[in-house]
Amino acid sequence: MPRKRPGALRAAHQQRPRTWGSPPPYRIHGLSARTSLAIHRVEALSDDYYIDPGVTDRALRRYEAFLRPPGRRPLYPQDEECSCRHCSFDDVRHARDVLEEVLRQLPPRASAELARLVASLDRAYLRRTLPDPFAGERQWRADRWWHRRLAGGRQGG
Template identity: 50%
Template sequence: MEARHLFLGTVSAALGHYRQFLAQPGRWRYVPNNDCACCDIRESRDTLEEALRALPPPARAELGRMVAALDAEFLRRTLPDPWFPRISPWHASRPWWWHRLPHG
């Protein structure tokens, strides 16, 4: 994954976006197809992953517990996209959260 700069508030915003997406009512959620990185839940999860890799162990463990709980909910409430890894090698190399069924 390409390295990005984690600015003050970026991780908090990504965590809030992930929580907000999962707090919406309904049993199933489809991943919105957004061209805007600020609105794409998968981009938010990418930011969280980058933070998990960059943080020192105590902070990583705390954030990791929060993200793991959200990931479990994300997996439970979204469906796998069987076509995503077949689109291209780039798609196949993306993390698991990119392989969930999008809206539309």
């Protein structure tokens, strides 16, 4: 049985240009492209009010910015004044809540990579903030350790 030549096979197969329906997602700083893509999928498919496209990058940047001031003085998270999805990032604890929710929804490999990045920020947060002995009485989210730190002061010291 005679074979068709490879060129004839390629010519018969119509080449369609590869186009994307939307631009490819950007890479989140400090994470691999694979993990960034998994995060973008979670953000796009999540039905949580506070999770929308780009929120993980914003939460990471907010968490890092809170811990950025040099020195050894304690930092005090600022309470949020508005609970809408964008204003609530005034409180760094909300940024950590968002990261926790994204971690919960990610597949295992992507979750592990993001968890390593968040764990390094958590260590700095524990070093730079003070424990609140009355957090169980004051906080409605006292089950999460980052809510059991002193807050309410002017942010940055």
